[in-house]
Amino acid sequence: MSVLAYTPFIDPINAHSWWYLLIVPLALGISAAFKAVRCGDMRRYPRQVLMMTVQIVAGVVALAAASYAVLYWVIPYVTPMPGS
Amino acid sequence: MSDTTPERIHPFAALAALAFPGAGHLMLGQPVRAAAAAVGVLGLFFGGMFVGGIDVVDSREDQIWFYGEALVGPVALGVDYAHQHWFKAYGRDLRADPSAAGHQIILRSGYPDEHRVYDQAAKKWTWQPAPAGQGPPNVKSLAKVNEIGTLYCTLAGMMNLIIVLDALMPTRGRRVVVEPAGGDA
Numbered sequence: 001m002s003v004l005a006y007t008p009f010i011d012p013i014n015a016h017s018w019w020y021l022l023i024v025p026l027a028l029g030i031s032a033a034f035k036a037v038r039c040g041d042m043r044r045y046p047r048q049v050l051m052m053t054v055q056i057v058a059g060v061v062a063l064a065a066a067s068y069a070v071l072y073w074v075i076p077y078v079t080p081m082p083g084s
Numbered sequence: 085m086s087d088t089t090p091e092r093i094h095p096f097a098a099l100a101a102l103a104f105p106g107a108g109h110l111m112l113g114q115p116v117r118a119a120a121a122a123v124g125v126l127g128l129f130f131g132g133m134f135v136g137g138i139d140v141v142d143s144r145e146d147q148i149w150f151y152g153e154a155l156v157g158p159v160a161l162g163v164d165y166a167h168q169h170w171f172k173a174y175g176r177d178l179r180a181d182p183s184a185a186g187h188q189i190i191l192r193s194g195y196p197d198e199h200r201v202y203d204q205a206a207k208k209w210t211w212q213p214a215p216a217g218q219g220p221p222n223v224k225s226l227a228k229v230n231e232i233g234t235l236y237c238t239l240a241g242m243m244n245l246i247i248v249l250d251a252l253m254p255t256r257g258r259r260v261v262v263e264p265a266g267g268d269a
Contacts, residue, residue: 009130010171012137012225012233019228025131026236033124033243036106037250042116 027056092268098252100155105244108251121247128240129156136225136233138167139193149234155241155248172221173200175211 015022031052039045091189101108109115129160132140141163143150153160169190177190177197192211194200199214200221211220225233 007222009133010138010221011223012139012229013135015135015229015232022135022232026128026232026239029124029128029131029236030239030243031124032127033121033240033247035119036120037247039117039120042120045116045120057140074268078089079268 023060024053024057027053029062030056092254094252094254098248101244101248101251104157104159108248109126112251112254121244125156125240125244125247126159127216128236129153129159132233132236132238132240133163134233135236136230138163138171138222139225140230140233140237141167144168144191148232149238152238152241153234155242155245160237160241165240171220173209173211174206192195193224195220196220 028049031049035045035048035052039048094108097108097111099108100111101121104122105125105189106118106120109118109121140146141150141153141160143154143164150164151162153164172191172193174189174191175194177188177192178195194211196219197214198211198220199218201212202208203210214220224230
């Protein structure tokens with residue numbers, strides 16, 4: 001078999017530069033499975049899945065922003081490096 | 085007030101859900117819910133394989149993660165069987181010091197310059213230097229792509245556990261409004 005041939009589901013995709021975007025289908029899959037058992041009225045299922053997906057992605061983005069703020073602003077403010 | 089008390093225990097529905105995602109709810113007469121559960125769990129599982137390749141389902145090299153993935157059921161066990169038997173072969177363990185003599189022979193994935201050859205004498209597949217233009221049957225995923233693919237598949241198993249429990253003890257989840265007897269307390 002040629003090493004250049006790409007076979008879906010057998011070989012990995014080249015997502016090394018945009019891996020963080022994979023949180024969106026991950027959140028969608030989690031929401032689809034979770035709401036399958038938690039949704040009372042299945043007519044509202046698509047809307048609830050979409051809502052939960054947005055909530056997960058927004059939560060992760062907020063956590064990322066908070067981590068960035070702590071790492072780049074709070075810690076340098078609390079413990080300034082010599083010469084900075 | 086919400087009622088989350090299980091209606092009844094359904095062990096056969098739980099077994100069906102373990103055998104195939106969504107089959108438990110199908111047994112309980114909820115085909116739409118069953119289809120939604122199957123699409124969610126299998127979408128996550130095969131989504132993980134799409135991202136990280138078959139390498140993300142590996143009971144030998146990623147044993148702890150595989151415990152979670154195995155909750156998807158026979159689908160995950162079958163993928164792992166295929167990975168171990170059709171994509172791996174025996175070769176020297178090059179993770180050890182390359183200068184050390186006598187590397188241990190282990191079952192592993194192939195390197196880009198190797199291909200699988202059946203050793204008639206040893207009666208097993210082995211890795212041999214590949215001719216030009218050939219290589220192993222799959223590319224091993226690395227770094228973030230491997231981590232995210234493994235995460236997808238493990239979360240698929242964990243979501244299926246929730247679905248199995250819901251098939252076993254259906255609460256409908258679902259915040260059924262129950263009027264208190266005799267009016268407001």
